Amino acid sequence: MTTDGESIDSFTYHLALVMMTYLISWGFLSGISRLLALIGPLGVELAGSLWGVNFIFSVFCATIVRMALTAAGVSHTIDNATCNRINGLAVDLTVASSLGAISITAVSGYWLPILVLSAAGIAITCLILPWYCSWLFHDHQFYRMLMIFGTATGTLPTGLALLRVVDPEFETPVAEDFIYASGAMFFLAIPIILCINLPAYSYTRNSPTLFWLAVGISAIYLVGAFSGYLLLARRRAFSDASKFFYTKRRKISA
Numbered sequence: 001m002t003t004d005g006e007s008i009d010s011f012t013y014h015l016a017l018v019m020m021t022y023l024i025s026w027g028f029l030s031g032i033s034r035l036l037a038l039i040g041p042l043g044v045e046l047a048g049s050l051w052g053v054n055f056i057f058s059v060f061c062a063t064i065v066r067m068a069l070t071a072a073g074v075s076h077t078i079d080n081a082t083c084n085r086i087n088g089l090a091v092d093l094t095v096a097s098s099l100g101a102i103s104i105t106a107v108s109g110y111w112l113p114i115l116v117l118s119a120a121g122i123a124i125t126c127l128i129l130p131w132y133c134s135w136l137f138h139d140h141q142f143y144r145m146l147m148i149f150g151t152a153t154g155t156l157p158t159g160l161a162l163l164r165v166v167d168p169e170f171e172t173p174v175a176e177d178f179i180y181a182s183g184a185m186f187f188l189a190i191p192i193i194l195c196i197n198l199p200a201y202s203y204t205r206n207s208p209t210l211f212w213l214a215v216g217i218s219a220i221y222l223v224g225a226f227s228g229y230l231l232l233a234r235r236r237a238f239s240d241a242s243k244f245f246y247t248k249r250r251k252i253s254a
Helices: 010-037 041-051 054-071 080-100 104-109 111-136 141-152 156-166 174-194 198-204 208-237
Strands: none
Touching: 010 041, 010 054, 010 080, 041 054, 041 174, 054 174, 080 156, 104 111, 111 141, 111 208, 141 156, 141 174, 156 174, 174 208, 198 208
16 A cells, blocks of 8 residues: 555556556557658558557656656655556456457458468477577576567567466566567567568569568568577577577586
8 A cells, every 4th residue: 555545545546557657658659640640651551550569658658657756756656566466457358358359250261371370480489489588598588488478479468478477476577678678679670560561562562572572671680680699699599509498507516
């Protein structure tokens, strides 16, 4: 309890902060969308893609709100445990709503391509991600792998749902680190967001060049990500590469 219950309930106060922050994020993103619409069809398309990653804008706005509360000297009224409870509720509702929004008609009409793409994506993710994360990170490798795995196979709430299984109180810095990483990722992902519809345009406009342009941009991202891995992992990049998940063994002194 961080507030006087006679004036406002503590849970209500925290929920109001979350809703206010999301409202600020919605207004900020709506303003950006209107500015991008002035550019033309390309701007409208980019604005539509930005709504798909609106959680990044929410993170920015949440950081600003937290800084404003700290500057005002009232940041002590924010209880992390209460925020975690609200986060847990939001994650569960998001996952349930996402599953409920799946169109059975669409799945039944395109079940074979969906099955093939899902199987290929699962195989690549399950084989590469554990190996990649265990060599890349210095601490909490398994927790970070779960967070990235959930996000890669779904969205950020899916990653948080998996992380919550092993870190119910979010005591590790994994969730916070990933949020900040998402902010950096947003700027790096703008080119691929712009070209995400190029394969569809190559079919509707009968222009294979657009498809191969998308492939080329994806290849550049692949090379860049692998180069970043080599730079960060350094000597560990391929040490003991036969292991599926690398665990650093510390020497215990007598």
